Amino acid sequence: MELVTTLKSQTVRTRIRDVGINPNHWYAVSWATDLKVGQVMPVKIWEWAIAVYRDINGQLHALEDSCPRRGVALHKGKVKGANLACRYHGWEFDSRGQCVKIPYLPPTQKLPCAQTRSFPIQELHGLIWVFPGDSSLAEASQPP
Numbered sequence: 001m002e003l004v005t006t007l008k009s010q011t012v013r014t015r016i017r018d019v020g021i022n023p024n025h026w027y028a029v030s031w032a033t034d035l036k037v038g039q040v041m042p043v044k045i046w047e048w049a050i051a052v053y054r055d056i057n058g059q060l061h062a063l064e065d066s067c068p069r070r071g072v073a074l075h076k077g078k079v080k081g082a083n084l085a086c087r088y089h090g091w092e093f094d095s096r097g098q099c100v101k102i103p104y105l106p107p108t109q110k111l112p113c114a115q116t117r118s119f120p121i122q123e124l125h126g127l128i129w130v131f132p133g134d135s136s137l138a139e140a141s142q143p144p
């Protein structure tokens with residue numbers, strides 16, 4: 001009898017681990033002091049790989065950690081002003097994830113429509129918080 005009960009509770013625990021998180025919440029990803037101006041860090045929230053960076057003005061930004069050109073991890077890139085530059089070909093992405101510069105193209109040439117996802121991010125209570133879900137819901141909620 002006890003064995004059956006034990007097995008049932010183990011099954012329930014296993015199934016709970018199969019359930020994903022609710023993405024429409026703020027999640028603390030790091031101490032704010034661990035990310036200095038001009039630095040990038042990789043962050044993982046459930047299944048989302050995110051590159052979090054602090055630009056030269058101290059503003060935080062969060063982009064999907066995958067360059068839209070070849071999928072290279074953006075957290076391996078460099079902060080350039082307010083943008084994050086991919087390590088491979090140097091494409092630069094702004095805080096919205098939009099490609100805004102390709103270093104080897106003439107300035108007058110039209111850029112491709114390359115974009116990576118951006119996430120709402122904020123610094124509060126000494127922590128960095130990211131909202132991985134529907135960004136239109138981020139303003140309505142606050143970190144706990």
Ligand code: FES
Nearest residue numbers: 067070086089091
């Ligand atoms: S893979 Fe990112 S710019 Fe080429």
